[in-house]
Amino acid sequence: MSERAPTSTVAPEITPPPEQPAAETVETTSDDLPELKTEAELHDEANRFTDAEILGKSFRVRRLVHETTTETLNGFKAAKADMANMLSTPKNNYLRRRYEAAEDKYQRKLAKVGTSRFKFMNNHYKNAASRAGSKRNERYSRYNSHTGKMEGRVEAAKDYAKRNKELMEKKIEAYKTIKSVAEGRKELRKMRRDLRREGLNHAEVNKRLGLEKRPDESMEDYAQRRAAFQKRVGRLVCARETVGRESRQVEQQARRERAKKAKIDRQLTETIELAEHNKSALEKASRSLEQAEHHSTRTHEMVEELQAELGHIDGDDPRRTTLEDKLARAKQTWERYAVRKEQLKQEQARLVAEASRLTRSIERQTRAAREQAYQASAADRVSARHASGSEDLRHRINEEDAAIYNNINPTERNE
Numbered sequence: 001m002s003e004r005a006p007t008s009t010v011a012p013e014i015t016p017p018p019e020q021p022a023a024e025t026v027e028t029t030s031d032d033l034p035e036l037k038t039e040a041e042l043h044d045e046a047n048r049f050t051d052a053e054i055l056g057k058s059f060r061v062r063r064l065v066h067e068t069t070t071e072t073l074n075g076f077k078a079a080k081a082d083m084a085n086m087l088s089t090p091k092n093n094y095l096r097r098r099y100e101a102a103e104d105k106y107q108r109k110l111a112k113v114g115t116s117r118f119k120f121m122n123n124h125y126k127n128a129a130s131r132a133g134s135k136r137n138e139r140y141s142r143y144n145s146h147t148g149k150m151e152g153r154v155e156a157a158k159d160y161a162k163r164n165k166e167l168m169e170k171k172i173e174a175y176k177t178i179k180s181v182a183e184g185r186k187e188l189r190k191m192r193r194d195l196r197r198e199g200l201n202h203a204e205v206n207k208r209l210g211l212e213k214r215p216d217e218s219m220e221d222y223a224q225r226r227a228a229f230q231k232r233v234g235r236l237v238c239a240r241e242t243v244g245r246e247s248r249q250v251e252q253q254a255r256r257e258r259a260k261k262a263k264i265d266r267q268l269t270e271t272i273e274l275a276e277h278n279k280s281a282l283e284k285a286s287r288s289l290e291q292a293e294h295h296s297t298r299t300h301e302m303v304e305e306l307q308a309e310l311g312h313i314d315g316d317d318p319r320r321t322t323l324e325d326k327l328a329r330a331k332q333t334w335e336r337y338a339v340r341k342e343q344l345k346q347e348q349a350r351l352v353a354e355a356s357r358l359t360r361s362i363e364r365q366t367r368a369a370r371e372q373a374y375q376a377s378a379a380d381r382v383s384a385r386h387a388s389g390s391e392d393l394r395h396r397i398n399e400e401d402a403a404i405y406n407n408i409n410p411t412e413r414n415e
Contacts, residue, residue, distance in 0.1 A: 063172070070168060074161040081153035088150055095143040102136040183237040188229075250383045257379040261372045268365040275358040282351040289344040296337035303330045 109129035116122050195204075306327040313320050 063175075066168065066171070070164045074157070074164060077157040077160050078154075081157045084153055085150045088146070092143070092146050092150060095139065095146055099136070099139040099143045102132065102139045106132040106136045180231060180235055180237075184229075184231055184233040184235075187233045187237050191233075250379075254376070254379040254383040257372070257376040261369070261376040264365060264369045264372050268362065268369050271358060271361050271365055275355065275362060278351055278354050278358060282348065282355060285344055285348045285351055289341065289348060292337055292341045292344055296334060296341060299330055299334040299337055303327065303334055306330060 106129065109125065109132045112125040113129055114122055114125075116125065306323055310320065310323045310327060313323065
């Protein structure tokens, strides 16, 4: 029922002749051949543990994991201490109230000492005050011990976080040292390759770099001198990387400040345009309101005149119907003007409130633009100052680098 393997179907006509018994054909399948790897897999295997990964990515990942774990543990310890203190708070309040009650009783008893004319009463008050004082001290001791236990939990969580921070700083320093050594080893290999391309042999390269073994030098001193040379080269490489990274960070900060300044200026310009548009709309609404009030007043006067004229006309006068129609149309017109006036007043109030809001927004954005302009100029000054300092530091690093290549002390070379 199941499919058979392809190795089981072998044709009988390819069997070797009997005169060649030693020669046997072994059919090979795709499973017997070694698996061929793609170019991407080969490249990944070749660069899986390169200096770039050791010096860069792996340290950043380990540091991120360590920081995240440390923050989680610190939060867990602090939350645990807070929870324990929350559960202990009712008891602490109870002990505090008992201590305060004992303190009040002791003060009352103490106030009675020496107030009586009789000696035995004064002795009685004194003994009562002594007993109240002993009870006060006992309750204070319990309350103080419980409070100290609660404070100790918080301090223990803080000390734990502090120890973790110190351990992280020590680990960073250790990684910096490892990176310096690795960079020195990497740069030294580069120096050797460059010198070998010039046609120098191994002994000449060591002599050029000052790494040849001296006749009166032991192997331990020679190894220490080589390690010191590698550290020196690594420090130079790390210093060069640090200068470049700090320069990029300062320049990025300056660019961000300039972008914030441009954004605030753009927002301020848009707000000013909105304020001007609102001002024109407010003026237009005010003119429309004045016109509506003028027309409403005239219409109201017309209604009063028609009503007065209609009062002097008899009921059978043919002009009465015409005047009643005019009066009805005038009243409708006056009502429309009243509604229009109310709408214009509401619109005017809204525009006035919007103008006030835009004025405050303009003042706030003006202050923000002024502050941001100061911050942008300060960031530019810091960037320029850091650029000049970086150039001087790069110059000194290049001089030290050239001195290493030429095996010359920089102070002697300058002289």
